[in-house]
Amino acid sequence: MNTAMITMSVKREYWEHKVMMFWVPLVMFALFVIAPLLTWLFADSGVFPKVLSEQFLQHFSDGINSERSGMITAVAEGFISSFFLLFMMAAFLAQLSYFTNCLFSDRKDGSIIFWRSLPVGDHTNIAIKLLLGVILVPACFLLCATMLVLTASVLFSMLALFSSLVFDISIWSFLTQSEVLGSIGIMWLMIVPLALWLLPIYSWLLLASSAAKKAPFLCAFAPIVILLAVEYWLNYIELIDSSYLFNMFVGYFDLRNVVGFDPYSFDLWNVLSLTMGKVSIGAILLSMVFIAGAWACRKYLPDNN
């Protein structure tokens, strides 16, 4: 596997999924920028007139000056994490779509023979798709979220500068309290634990994408739904007395059962460490089995040729 081959394989994925990796996050970014501007321009009761009111500016400068209360830090962290959360949820949906289709689409349009007639191994192909799906797709969304947060930070810095003409505040105090770069850094660091935590889902979808004759999304979720329904039914007729599968699924995705979870304190470092706590060796090993299955289906299933 050489660098040119990896670069070109990445490019190929980008070309194929440009709408998902470029246009969707960019449109989200544009909406978040344009919507408040439109509100400001066309609505009397919009956000910006309130932002520029003397009362708001007074609160804003008070917040910056009362460093001990940590108000600016808390507001900035909440603001940044809210935006990133929205983009990360969109990225998650994009990832579900990507993994469901990435090995299915070229079988569907018959181009698999073209791709497989070139000297790129199936293992390389699967590895590139997996890495792109877990890292690059969310990175595209995080990049736009970062652009949005930086744009908002510049606007609020300008507001702080504007306020400093009237009120006694320090722009540096605002910048240091808001901890924008630190918060953004933490959000980017989240990519890795999130990828490892959700790897079983992604690799299961990859397997479905590689094996399904049609409707890979249905093929991925139908067995799970059927299993849960059977377990529920067995419980209902009192043949068994536990919801092992249901609890296992819910438990895996529930952040509250991680040691150190505190619902009354929100801290980005805490969220990062909680996500790290969700990563389990067993789940990663299971993911490896799914990935190997996806590779084997790609290589050996007659439908793949």
Place this chain on the structure above:
Amino acid sequence: MSSLITINGLNKSYGKKQVLNDINLTISAGQVLGLIGPNGAGKSTCLQALLGLTSFEGDIEVLGHNPKHKRHLMLQDIAYINDTVALPKWIRVDQAIEYVGGVHPKFNRQKALDFLAKTNVPLNAKVSKLSKGMVTQVHLALILAIDVKVLVLDEPTLGLDILTRREFYNNLVEEFYDQEKAVIITTHQIEEIEHILTDVAFIKQGEIVVSEPVEQLKSRFKLVAVTHDQQAQAYALKPLAENKLMGMSSFLFDGVSSEKLAGLGHISTPSLADVFTGLMQKPLTYTSSHSATVSPIEPSVIKKELSA
């Protein structure tokens, strides 16, 4: 001539249906082999097995590689185009060129561009916006620009007009072919490639019924135009096939000397298409009265008859 591809005992079945049955072939450098057969004979499956694109039983060695393992290494020296145009719909022509250039160490970008310059294909067009013929041209440009040792062409000119077909085959001979390389072609338009083939293999129902150099095949088979009153003598020499046209019959003979055939009528060298149709379609069986009837015949019987 060094052997580039060796196929021994190749078998392949889909469920209970046997699609390839004990295929044995050797392809050497300098050969242009036409793999000819009717629809569903197993040509494409045979080529896909060769490229490791489908599972199979038997032994295949391509340029020292087993296609089942390290297929990606083997594909550095072998290029393939298949009968169903398989370029992805979403890709642009320039992107396809860039991609193949990036992943294939032996791709010559300028060659591909030169090939496409002779066509009406716009470089910035998406494959989904091109006609079927144009997509084939793009695929051919990509494949011909790769400097490989073996070129596998499965119905490469399907959907192309006759001018483009001829240009393609001319390019193939002039720019790709040399004594160090081998080409395998399957096509239904045998007459168009006959002049470039060095060897031919006829495949029927998954079995190779004839495999030999074109020159040898042409000296072995004879086509004789026989008038009605000479037909009894012609039947006596057990022709392989008979074709009646405007009161005349032309008989295809296998391995009968020109001296024996001289009294029957005008002798000519059959085209590959004549031999192919003679072998594949309506083999003759003989009655005691020297008249012939047609009946279905198995490939194994054809092979037996020919070897006898």
